[in-house]
Amino acid sequence: MTAMPLSVPVMRLPHGADLPLPAYATAGAAGLDLIAALPEDAPLTLDPLARAAVPTGIALALPDGFEAQVRPRSGLALKHGVTVLNAPGTVDADYRGEVKVLLVNLGSEPVTFTRGQRIAQLVVAPVTVIQLTETGDLEKTTRGDGGFGSTGLDGGAGSR
Numbered sequence: 001m002t003a004m005p006l007s008v009p010v011m012r013l014p015h016g017a018d019l020p021l022p023a024y025a026t027a028g029a030a031g032l033d034l035i036a037a038l039p040e041d042a043p044l045t046l047d048p049l050a051r052a053a054v055p056t057g058i059a060l061a062l063p064d065g066f067e068a069q070v071r072p073r074s075g076l077a078l079k080h081g082v083t084v085l086n087a088p089g090t091v092d093a094d095y096r097g098e099v100k101v102l103l104v105n106l107g108s109e110p111v112t113f114t115r116g117q118r119i120a121q122l123v124v125a126p127v128t129v130i131q132l133t134e135t136g137d138l139e140k141t142t143r144g145d146g147g148f149g150s151t152g153l154d155g156g157a158g159s160r
């Protein structure tokens with residue numbers, strides 16, 4: 001990492017006191033892996049199409065102007081069909097509650113999660129705050145109001 005990392009205050013909650021803090025798995029990773037702070041003696045099993053808000057045992061104080069996105073791990077998605085239902089989940093800068101991961105099992109088999117398992121990843125990103133300026137007349141473009149497949153669904157201009 002070349003730039004100075006952004007310092008983000010984190011608080012370990014009582015049920016996550018003995019768990020490691022979320023960490024980058026490699027030097028170039030974009031996301032910190034979030035850990036399931038489930039009770040040791042109560043793993044969570046998600047049946048197909050079931051969902052749950054999984055505790056991570058941490059709370060953050062993101063600096064103003066930033067958000068944290070809760071994103072799926074591709075390994076869980078590929079191997080088990082498990083993803084983050086509201087991906088990317090949004091952790092607001094003013095949120096002081098526990099970061100939770102809304103997991104859903106889109107696979108065909110039940111999947112069990114245990115305490116300490118890495119279940120998702122947290123990517124911190126800048127937020128652009130906008131001010132809406134109302135007008136009765138938007139600037140014209142070639143696309144206009146075309147969308148939702150208006151340019152075709154094939155391989156693009158080269159294959160037409």
Ligand SMILES: O=c1ccn([C@H]2C[C@H](O)[C@@H](COP(=O)(O)OP(=O)(O)OP(=O)(O)O)O2)c(=O)[nH]1
Pocket residue numbers: 070086088089090091092093095098099100101102
């Ligand atoms: O995956 C997520 C999504 C949200 N949150 C927390 C942090 C976020 O700041 C808060 C609210 O999230 P969001 O705005 O997505 O939910 P909402 O349904 O709009 O709730 P609210 O009315 O509280 O904003 O819930 C999480 O911990 N994990």
Ligand SMILES: [Mg+2]
Pocket residue numbers: none
């Ligand atoms: Mg909201």
